Amino acid sequence: MKHILSILVENKSGVLSRVIGLISRRGFNIESLTVAPTENVTMSRMTIIVDADEVGFEQITKQLNKLVSVYKIHDLTDEDAIERELALFKVCAPAERRHEVIEIANLFRAKVVDVGKTSLTIEATGDASKLGALEDLFQAYGIKQLTRTGKIVMSRGM
Template identity: 50%
Template sequence: MKHTLSVLVEDEAGVLTRIAGLFARRGFNIESLAVGPTAKPGISRITMVVPGDERIIEQIIKQLYKLINVLKVQDLTNKPCVERELMLLKVNATSSNRSEVLEIVQIFRARVVDVAEDSVIVEVVGDPGKMVAIIRVLSKFGIREMARTGKISLARESGVNTEYLKSLQQKVEMP
């Protein structure tokens, strides 16, 4: 199972290297990694997606807390949270299929950020499921290049679990 970990760290040189070293020494893999500043100066948030069972994740969290610059570690996997990712896709878009590509881009609420004679670059922001879905749909035109950020995530203070609400809505809509 994949787990999303949110790690608050002191914003100092070498922190990310120490965390990556910890994972390498233990033989753990990091599937996705995003690092950025927080609202508090001097503190950064590292969001990582890590495969492993509960025992492995518990071990990773304990090891992270042993690092000097680590302030807080949260496993957001089973908590209500907001998840986003950014992706740029360069898609074949000739005069014969450009309108169909643009229609799909609109359906996914993505944006065209560059247009060339035979391609477009599309910016997509959303949850990881949206990324998979648009890749699947646009792949029939030919995806030339792709760049994705790592997943970022914040726990919902409201406690509202949108996945739970979606499942309730589907039950109501189905007769």
């Protein structure tokens, strides 16, 4: 089962390495990982999606809680949460078909961030299903390059 962890950690070098090492040493696969500073410059938030059974997940959280640099762990797996991901698509778009690609981007509330002679680069945010649908539509034109950030997740309300 995929588990979503939001981990508040000390914002200093080596913390990411210790957290990831702890999870990988136990043989669990990390599907997605994002790390960024928070509103407090001394802290960072890691969002980790890990594939583990319940026993393994409990083991991971107990071990993470023992790390000095970890302040708080929040399991967002079963919570009502907001999930977003950013994707950049470099799509083949010769001049005669460029308007079609732009129309698709507009339907998904994505925006064109770069224009080349034969391509457009589109920036899109949303959940995995939205980005997957956009990718499927762009496949018909040819995707030269695709990059995704991984999920960021935040609980709703307070």
